[in-house]
Amino acid sequence: MVGVLRIVDLYSGYGKMKVIQGVSFELGKGEIAAILGPNGAGKTTLLNSVFGLAAIHRGEVYFNGTKITGMKPSEIVKRGLSYSPQLDNVFPNLTVEENLLVGSFIRGRDPSVRADIEDVLELFPEIKRRRHQKAKTLSGGERQMLAVARALMTKPSALLLDEPTAGLSPKAASTLMSKVKEIKETRSVAVLLVEQNVAKALEIAERVAVLVSGRIVKEGSAEEFKAVQVESLFFTGK
Ligand SMILES: Nc1ncnc2c1ncn2[C@@H]1O[C@H](COP(=O)(O)OP(=O)(O)OP(=O)(O)O)[C@@H](O)[C@H]1O
DSSP states (O other), X not given: OOEEEEEEEEEEEETTEEEEEEEEEEEETTOEEEEEOOTTSSHHHHHHHHTTOSEXXXXXXXXXXXXXXXXXXXXXXXXXXXXXXXXXXXXXXXXXXXXXXXHTGGGOSOTTHHHHHHHHHHHOHHHHTTTTSBGGGSOHHHXXXXXXXXXXXXXXXXXXXXXXXXXXXXXXHHHHHHHHHHHHXXXXXXXXXXXXXXXXHHHHOSEEEEEETTEEEEEEEHHHHHTSOHXXXXXXXX
16 A cells, blocks of 8 residues: 555654554555544544644654654645645635635635636535535535535645544535545545544545544554444444
């Protein structure tokens, strides 16, 4: 496997508070991997650590072979890693189109931005129809689509997605998951997904790890995980 993102023996948290305790994980080029875990396991903190938003106590993160540990989020985005956080992932008072434009900010006056907005709207016809509507008027599912679309506007080679199915109906969650798969297949974007929703994540993930109390307790191919009662690992860690 060619690793696009490599997390090596990472310990991190907030200030001196320890949350992530010795996590190693590799995301392959063009792969979809999922990190599953219960509330408070440290899933968001792990993504925040990769993206320069949490304090790293020990360990390293490499992106396309470059050490990005300690880099600012803006520098990480420029290298091709994008992040769609769980909360506050769209600007509610901006329209769909304006949100996408803001998403491309890091690219400066790139003349291809307009064409890329049309391109991501083609991928998400549900929000294309609402391009002039403010984000706050979208449904939960449409808003998550916009958040993912916005993350794509930086033209990433890998995408971090924090619980994109949170608060969505089972049908809306499946629609979103199939869009993520389409993004991987049509744009060669690798995806690291963190989820509590095991069933939805397993619809698209090729590789899975289970995070409990800041540590990976099990890791394997999605195939191996089909026979595992993943939620029981959330509580026992075994
Ligand atoms: N900004 C912060 N400052 C201090 N502690 C935090 C901060 N964010 C999270 N924590 C703590 O870190 C731990 C892990 O939280 P985190 O949000 O990473 O878990 P999670 O697995 O993403 O949970 P959920 O599925 O509920 O979103 C929790 O104990 C939480 O209280």
